[in-house]
Amino acid sequence: MTDAIVLEGPVFKLKERRPVWKAIHIVLLPGKQLVYYANAEDARAQRRALTRPKVVLSAVAMGATGTEFSRLADFGPEAAAAEPPVEQPHYFVVETTHARKLFCVPAASYRDKWVAALNVASSERRRGSAEKEGTRRGSSEKEPRVSQPLLDATLPRSDGPSSASESP
Numbered sequence: 001m002t003d004a005i006v007l008e009g010p011v012f013k014l015k016e017r018r019p020v021w022k023a024i025h026i027v028l029l030p031g032k033q034l035v036y037y038a039n040a041e042d043a044r045a046q047r048r049a050l051t052r053p054k055v056v057l058s059a060v061a062m063g064a065t066g067t068e069f070s071r072l073a074d075f076g077p078e079a080a081a082a083e084p085p086v087e088q089p090h091y092f093v094v095e096t097t098h099a100r101k102l103f104c105v106p107a108a109s110y111r112d113k114w115v116a117a118l119n120v121a122s123s124e125r126r127r128g129s130a131e132k133e134g135t136r137r138g139s140s141e142k143e144p145r146v147s148q149p150l151l152d153a154t155l156p157r158s159d160g161p162s163s164a165s166e167s168p
Contacts, residue, residue: 004029007117008043012085012104019081021104024050028117032056034096054096059118061111062091062102069093075102094118 006028012021013036025037033053037043060067062075073080075093079102089104090111105111 006030007114008040009110009114010040011114014075014079014082014102014104016099017078019078019083021082021085023085026103028056029053034094034118054098056118057095057097059092059094059115061115062093067093072102 008025008027010023010025013024013026014020015022025040025043027035027037027043029035032055034056035043035053036050038048038050042048060069062069063071069075069091072082072091085104086106088106090106090108091102091104092111092115094101094103103114105114
């Protein structure tokens with residue numbers, strides 16, 4: 001499975017209906033697909049995914065200039081009420097074809113790595129849609145295919161929630 005992985009690692013995801021953070025292991029696959037697992041062992045074995053793959057539309061760091069999410073309360077009352085899962089939380093929002101989710105990690109560099117990878121994935125998806133649309137219209141020109149940048153493979157790996165709070 002590691003050949004097909006764009007990025008993977010432990011994160012905390014805000015539960016939808018309760019102000020609680022859940023430690024999970026997320027995997028970004030080629031084709032802009034994001035899959036949630038309970039832990040790294042399940043992810044490596046590709047077993048017991050917590051959800052079906054979600055197609056990534058966009059990702060943004062919480063508090064980034066020009067975003068609608070400058071503070072937790074902007075995400076909703078659950079986010080504002082949830083106790084941070086780590087001492088120095090860094091949040092990011094991911095929009096998929098299914099929903100908008102809030103994630104938390106213990107380091108800004110780790111958050112930024114996720115946001116960059118997710119946005120590369122979503123921009124490639126949009127570019128692919130534009131290429132298909134151009135082909136349908138009979139256009140002979142296609143946008144150049146931009147290769148995905150290599151991501152640093154030094155992400156923390158976790159076999160359980162306890163090490164997810166360690167700095168990457």
